[in-house]
Amino acid sequence: MALTGRLGLLALLGAVVPIVWPSWWTLAALWGVLLAAVALDLALAGNVRALRLHREGDTSVRLGGTARVSLIVENTGRRRVRGVLRDVWPPSAAAGPRTVRLDVPAGERRRVETTLVPTRRGDRQSVTVTIRSRGPLGLAARQLSRRAPWTVRVLPAFPSRRHLPGKLAKLRELTGQQVALIRGQGTEFDSLREYVDGDDVRSIDWRATARRRDVVVRTWRPERDRRIYLVLDTGRTSAGRVGDIPRLDCSMDAALLLGALASRAGDRVDLLAYDRRVRARVEGASRTDLLPAMVRAMAPLEPELIESDAAGMVSTLMSRVRQRCLVVLLTELNAAAIEEGLLPLLPRLTARHLVMVAAVADPRVEEMAAARGDLAAVYDAAAAERARAERRRLTAELRGYGVEVVDAPPAEIAPALADAYLALKAAGRL
Amino acid sequence: MTSTLTPGAPQTAGAPQTAGAPSAGEGAEPTAGQVARRRWRASRGVVAVVLALVVIAVILAALRPESSWQNLDPQSASPGGSRALAEILRQRGTPVAVSRSAGDAAERATATSVTVITRSERLTDSDIDRLRRIPGDLVLVAPSRRVLTGLAPGVQVASSSFEDTDAPDCTLQAAVLAGNVDFGQSDTYEVPPGATACYRVEGLPRLVQVRLDGARTVTVLGSSRPFTNEYLDDEGNAALAMNLAGARASVVWLIPDLPDPGSASGDRTLGDLVPFGVKLFFLQLVLAVVAVAVWRARRLGPVVAEALPVVVRSAETVEGRARLYRAHHARDRAADALRAGARDRLVPLLGLPRSAAQDPNAAREIVTAVAQRVRAAGAGAPPGAAQTGTFSTGPDGRLLYDEATIGAALYGPEPADDAGLVWLSDVLDDLERQVRQS
Missing domain, CATH: 3.40.50.410 (von Willebrand factor, type A domain)
Known part of the structure; x- marks a missing residue:
């Protein structure tokens, strides 16, 4: 249960009444009316327990990025639910907006979007969803926190991925440089090709040369599958x-x-x-x-x-x-x-x-x-x-x-x- | 004077440009002027209200009639006092008795006396009751409403006027004789039928005389000005005052002291005086505040606690060591560290093996090599520049080091004082730079 500012305002305005009719009965009557209105409001407010909550949206986000998570509120009760909803996340999830107005007629569903801009790496779990359902008079509300589990995994930002194209180019250069005629521990046989001037004579494959007319050399490349x-x-x-x-x-x-x-x-x-x-x-x-x-x-x-x-x-x-x-x-x-x-x-x-x-x-x-x-x-x-x-x-x-x-x-x-x-x-x- | 400052001129001319550049940028920090304007816009309503309140307070204070504790006191010679009138009355053979309390005045009053009641706002309800029963005539000088209803039945304050002089325009002897009178600011009255009303302003009189029980008269004067020392000689003020006060054989001048605290009506507390409805009003206010507090106190959902990451700066141990060095003046260790670092960087530049840097046997070799390179760098320097423990400046302005200085810098003893340590660090830097440049 929660009261609203409207009740406070009414009580404040009601302070004038005993000046006009100075009696204890006036005060009692005033509060009798106010409390009756509160009770009526509570009775007529939409049932939060009858709401069904589902989630969908992003399950992972890179650090520094923005994740969107939707909360679908389905009203299975008989009365309209009107009020505010807060999707509660840990502070480092930097979830927004903090509160959302909610108005779900009976039998319908509404989608509430939450945007997360996490400030730290790791798993961010939704803590709870708090719903405050206001009565028709707006004097009191029913409040309940419901679980609607969802986890957003905040991945490392990987800022050095901008270096990747450059390094890949270097790598291609390396593997394209199959003329690496030196045989080493981490190299493997790549292919045979014709001898051109400047090739190391030590890399001539004599057996292959014997089978063909040309002089053939072996080439090596860095070994794969290491x-x-x-x-x-x-x-x-x-x-x-x-x-x-x-x-x-x-x-x-x-x-x-x-x-x-x-x-x-x-x-x-x-x-x-x-x-x-x-x-x-x-x-x-x-x-x-x-x-x-x-x-x-x-x-x-x-x-x-x-x-x-x-x-x-x-x-x-x-x-x-x-x-x-x-x-x-x-x-x-x-x-x-x-x-x-x-x-x-x-x-x-x-x-x-x-x-x-x-x-x-x-x-x-x-x-x-x-x-x-x-x-x-x-x-x-x-x-x-x-x-x-x-x-x-x-x-x-x-x-x-x-x-x-x-x-x-x-x-x-x-x-x-x-x-x-x-x-x-x-x-x-x- | 200005010509000597010209070298600095480009700097000062450049400074505003660089300082002005960021403020021109979009989304930059707002300037002081912008901040001030924003604050002014935000607060001008409040300022206007406060100024208006001050102005109103000043105007009210200026309009309020000046009142001092001596006013209308027949023993006071101050401008607001009434000593002049009292003296004139005495000279004319009318004794003036000054009373400081209602009881005293009631005792002195006789059937042939005129009781002048001044500063009537100080009278309590019981005083007024007592005064109502005294014999003789009454003159009420600028009375309060309470006194008016108590002592001059039927006369009510209607309004106030600021018109100074006026003809009496009535049949009252005292007024007719006095003629024009300077009233200054004065109350005007509504009068019952049968009363004599003089000095009307817009039909409302400033002087009223009511007859009680046939013989007694009660005269109400809307202004105290005709009775004061300052204005006594204005127009017919003196005549009016003397005619009113000296109409009978004697005068009892009542100027009540402030009643003793609590003497008036006894033991009524603030609670007794506050109406019941107002009490209920405050009770309801408290209840309303409670209702508001309950509204604000209810959170929408829980407070979420979260484990925070450890924040340890990686360089903290290094910084801690620096502070320890400093606290203990560990010049020896600091100098060793600086020298070892410099040697580590110098040795590869000199073409020596890295291991030589920390090898004490290689000291001679390193120092000689450094000296050669430094000398090569400072080409044209006189060889005689080498003096023991000191160094001189080459023709290009750079410091020239001899072998002894280099040796002292790279392998010397602990610096004698802090200045020596700072000097050592500078020399090591300089050596390293010169070797790099050579």
């Missing part, structure tokens, strides 16, 4: 904000670009999000389904404020993949976490796989390192210099284990990772 395993570290180091977004979101962006690129290049891409247990996993997705699957898996991921368990991560990885693959570990070059967690396990991992570590550097540290002028700035610079030295040392240490390291600020990490992948591919090291 396996790439993306590992997202969702532990405490992923929670730190670089600029204004969590490091995890930058890592996701880079992983998405790499995944899109690698799947176009014909490689198989798997994803694992891990801190102390598996948070998300995408395995064996087809080429066309890979990106949607990755995005769906990443959407609900949140940084956990716990130290990542590198040993668990490595053993999970080892048990999942038998064949040689490129393991891309998206984490942070944090001395404590890497030295105590990952480094002792690296030999096991590198023995079987090619490992690449991608870390998002904080531009704030660069900014501090360049600071000069007063004493505070110089101390800032010294601290930043020390942090950078630490990073360089870790990078060198990791490279010593044969690990590729990509360390770039958030704006560049995605293209830098893609470039590193393309370089590996070109070198036939996959």
Whole structure:
């Protein structure tokens, strides 16, 4: 039940009545009339329980985009339902409009549109739908909250997808460059063609030449169907904000670009999000389904404020993949976490796989390192210099284990990772 | 003076352009003027109402007759007082007794006295009752409505006038003798039949005399001006006042003090004085407020709680370390970090292996290499510029470093003070730049 402003106004205007007839009876009569009107209104208001709620609309939206969700209100009762409706969503769903006027005659249905502009990644669930059904006099209303479940999954924004065409062009260049006459570990036989001047004589296929009149050379191309395993570290180091977004979101962006690129290049891409247990996993997705699957898996991921368990991560990885693959570990070059967690396990991992570590550097540290002028700035610079030295040392240490390291600020990490992948591919090291 | 300032002129001329550019852009921040205009538009109604209230208050205050506690006091010589009249009456042989309370006046009044009642707004109902029973004539000077109904039955305030001088136009001896009288602002009255009415304005008199019980008269004067020191000598004011007040053998001049608090009608509380209907009105107002509160208090749906993401800046540890350095004046560590960073960046530029940067044995080699490159960069610098621990400026204005300074910068001891640390950071930057440029 809810009262309306009209009742308050009437009560206010009614204050004049006892001045004209000063008696307790006047007041009693006044309130008797008002309360009777309220009771009548409540009795005649449309029944909220008789409403049926259905939903339809978007189930997912990219972060920064707009999702539309419709609520269909069907009145199965005998009386018209008139009043207001509020579709209640969590604040970060930024749902609008807040309240909607509702007028559903008996036996009819109405559609209520809600627009969501989510401000954060993850699943946004409708909390409830509150309906206030006003009586014919407009003095009182019946109010009830009804469940009308709906979930909108807010997907990562993937801002680095603008880099994809450029990287794909590079990739085509690479695969078109089948004249890569050097035979490497990650290359496979492509075709035979006639010898032209300038070709390496070592690549002449003598057996084929013997069968034909011309001299024939073999060509090679980067091997396809290699396996790439993306590992997202969702532990405490992923929670730190670089600029204004969590490091995890930058890592996701880079992983998405790499995944899109690698799947176009014909490689198989798997994803694992891990801190102390598996948070998300995408395995064996087809080429066309890979990106949607990755995005769906990443959407609900949140940084956990716990130290990542590198040993668990490595053993999970080892048990999942038998064949040689490129393991891309998206984490942070944090001395404590890497030295105590990952480094002792690296030999096991590198023995079987090619490992690449991608870390998002904080531009704030660069900014501090360049600071000069007063004493505070110089101390800032010294601290930043020390942090950078630490990073360089870790990078060198990791490279010593044969690990590729990509360390770039958030704006560049995605293209830098893609470039590193393309370089590996070109070198036939996959 | 102006000519020396000309180098700065382009800057100052350029400044308004750059400052003006964003304001010209669409959807930019509104300028202060726009904000002020918007606020003015929003609030001008309120301002107008407040101004109107002030103007009305000022006008009302100006129109209100000036009243002081001394007015019409026969012992006061102030412009509003009545000492002059009292003195003249005494000189003419009519004793004037001043009463400060109704009881006192009632005791003094005799059948041959005239009781002049002034400042009658201070009289309580019981005072008026007592005055109604006193013998002799009454003169009511600008009486309040309460006093008028109590003491001059049938006379009612009709309106007020501002016309100054007027002829009496009646048969009342005192008025006829006085002739024109300056009333100033005055009440006018409606009179009962049989009363004498003088000094009419639009048919309504300002002086009324009513006869009670045959012998007693009650004279009502709409203005106090003829009795005051200031206006006593205007027109026939003095004559009228003396004729009215000195008509009998003696004068009792009642100018009541303010009644003592609570003395008037005893123990009636505010609650007794407020009519029952008004009480019910307020009760109903409270109930209405409760109804409004119930209306506003009812939420349309629940408050939704949501887990918020962790906000930890990634550079927080680095910033924390910087603050620790600063708090403890850790110049040694800060200098080490700066030097190590500079060496790390210098070594590849010099063509030395990266490992040399942190190798103390390679110190000599690095310093020599840096010195060569710096000297090469500062071509034409005199070789004698190398002095111990100091540096001089080359012909192109750049600092020239000798090997000792470079050594001190890259491997030296901890700076002695904070200024030394800042200097060190600048020297390292400069060295790095010169090596890059060479």
